[in-house]
Amino acid sequence: MNAWLRQHGRAIASAAAKISAQRTTNAVSALVIGIALALPAGGYALLSNLTGLAQRTSLEPQLSLYMLPETKSSESEALGKRLRADPRLAAVRFVPRDEALAAMRGTEALAEVFAALERNPLPDAFVLRALDSAPGALDVLAGEYRVLPGVAQVQIDSDWARRLEAVLRIARTGIFMLGALLGIALVAVTFNTIRLQVLTQRQEIEVTKLLGATDGFIRRPFFYLGAAQGLAGGVAALGIVWLSIESLNQGVRALAATYGSAFQLTHLAGADGVAVAALAAFLGWLGAFLSVSIHLREI
Amino acid sequence: MIGFSKVSKRYPGGFEALKDVSFSIAAGELTFVTGHSGAGKSTLFKLIAAIERATSGTVLVNGQNVGALRPAAIPFLRRNLGLVFQDQKLLYDRSVFDNVMLPLAFSDFSGREAARRARAALDKVGLLARERAHPMQLSGGEQQRLAIARAVVNRPAVLIADEPTANLDAGSAERIIALFLSFNQVGVTVLIATHDEQLIARHAARTLRLAAGGLEHDSAEGGE
Known part of the structure; x- marks a missing residue:
């Protein structure tokens, strides 16, 4: 157990070293992932708002x-x-x-x-x-x-509410499709960044392998790297969505006030935010896993 | 400790680097492998470390059939071998100390114990004062000694070196060989591949002579 923890601790330290050695590249990748994920996440947030509205009305x-x-x-x-x-x-x-x-x-x-x-x-x-x-x-x-x-x-x-709900159902499908596509894009982005990392560290990987490092030892830091990159992208996406809803809300509040309503857009729920970040981390890990599995075989 | 039995190695393309080579090295023995370049010394080295696989025949190391090892078992074979490569394979982006720490990273030692062992190995090869230097700042002989420190830091039972004295002046070469002898004296099985006949002549040790891939002469079997 202790040895296991130590191995993971070393892998995390090694991943952190790799990130700080290429800060700019990693930050840019995280931003790209963030922007890509902000689209479906933001769409989902808007949709939840509209769904809430439709459900409140259609209950009558x-x-x-x-x-x-x-x-x-x-x-x-x-x-x-x-x-x-x-x-x-x-x-x-x-x-x-x-x-x-x-x-x-x-x-x-x-x-x-x-x-x-x-x-x-x-x-x-x-x-x-x-x-x-x-x-x-x-x-x-x-x-x-x-x-x-x-x-x-x-x-x-309640007819209009039912129609709205039908429209929202279509929109939801659209957002899931968009999410799936951009999720694949996230995997591809991590795949590529990790490939570059593997190539830059080719010599180090080669030498550690000759000295008796297991594949697991060599792969682990890359997995953490991919997951960290996905997570950073997910957090960036949440930040972008939060900022967008905040700035949209200024207009929405003014519009709602003319109807005598205090309506405003709500932010993504905490659980949804955690889900977005966790999913992004998982996809990052997946990209790293695929990349490392393919590229380590070449060394 | 190390046993070759009718080992042949043919590389893709048809070049036959080793032909029907058989010998056996006991634990604690010091052995030189010699021959001209291209005679098969490096291939022999690679077969022991499972970097290459024999085309036919059996290579035994520590009682394990190297050719039959699962890929997942190879790292554990290598951890019991101290390997000194012809091109040293040092990492030039990190300090002397970190180079020696490399094999300890995947061992189960705590950070403090690993550092202690790394310093002990550096001390043994006379580089303790240079632990913060980078390999580029070291002379050829010092780089070779650094490679040896890294090879022995896990205290392996077998030490194998491929041309460890190539490109070194006579003084540095002699110091390197003295190091290997000192490890052998404490019971480490040492196998040194070298084309330097004069060096071999100065030390009374078993010599395997390769020529064009075949074992031409084994001094343990007499004849000289």
């Missing part, structure tokens, strides 16, 4: 039911009674046309438009919340209500 199984404009209020009330009796609905809120108009006039952006209108163009409406949030159940309800007398239109409010 809400339907909007609009009456025909010429419907009398008594007819609307009769429908309201019927809806309240429906056991599949958790809540029914009646929005009379006058109230809707008042609400629109209260909205800063639309006040002028509605002030110019001579008569109320808005119909009576019901905002319904179903018990069952499954999309299929909502479709059934909407289909039933659409044919009731006096009903002009029934709209499933």
Whole structure:
């Protein structure tokens, strides 16, 4: 155990010496890896934000039911009674046309438009919340209500959220593909840096081998080197993503404020950050492993 | 300790460096291998250190059949051999001390014990005062002694040198040979390949004479 620890300690010391001997090269490689990884990591961070947004909305199984404009209020009330009796609905809120108009006039952006209108163009409406949030159940309800007398239109409010989710699913696939490609690029970058290292140290490797060094002894420092480079790249990527989200947030906050929202982009979760760094370290190790396995055979 | 039995070595391309060579060296023996350049001395050296494999025949070192060793076992064979290469194979980007530390890096010694052994080896070859120097700053004889210090730092039972006195003046060469003799006196099996006949003549030791890949003469079997 002690000897094992000592061997790894020496390998780490040797890897550290190799890094400090070629500081600039290693820093540049880490930066290249960082930029490459920042793309999928940043995409993932943005996606998590949008996914959170879509999920919050789609949890509400809400339907909007609009009456025909010429419907009398008594007819609307009769429908309201019927809806309240429906056991599949958790809540029914009646929005009379006058109230809707008042609400629109209260909205800063639309006040002028509605002030110019001579008569109320808005119909009576019901905002319904179903018990069952499954999309299929909502479709059934909407289909039933659409044919009731006096009903002009029934709209499933969470539709847009579902569409967004579908779009996000595609985006997620895209980001995973991008991540996979850039992961391969990371392996390739480490593969090449380690190859150069092996070539520069060819003589040293040759001599240590002749003096009785095992392959493991020769390879270990390169593995640590590759893993360290991947890790440095991963940390650089996290830094780039953090900075990008910070600077985007200034704009996002200003935009959200105009909608009266305090929305802003959240940073990558701690666990996600650790996963990115660990994955980068693993890919660096993999690149080193492949490179050393191939190039040591030539010596 | 070292046994060759009907060993032949043919290099790719057809050159036959060793032909049907058989001999046996006992533990603690001092042996010179001689012959003109191209006679097969270096090949013999490489076969013992498992740098090359025999085309046919058996090479035994410490009771192990070198030709049959798995690649993973070769490092452990080499750790029991002290090898002094013809081109010395020193690392010129590090100090004299670090060169001697090299074989200790993959041993199980602690850092302090390794440093102690390295200094003991440097002291033995008379280079302790120059441990901070770089090999480039050493004379040819000193570089050769550094290579010997590195070879013996693990205290191997067998010491093998390929042309250790080539390109050295007579004084330096004699000092190198004296070093090998002193290791032999404490029980180390020593095998020295050299083409320097005068050097051999000055020391009464067993001599294997190679010519064109064949063992022409073995002084242990009489005839002189």
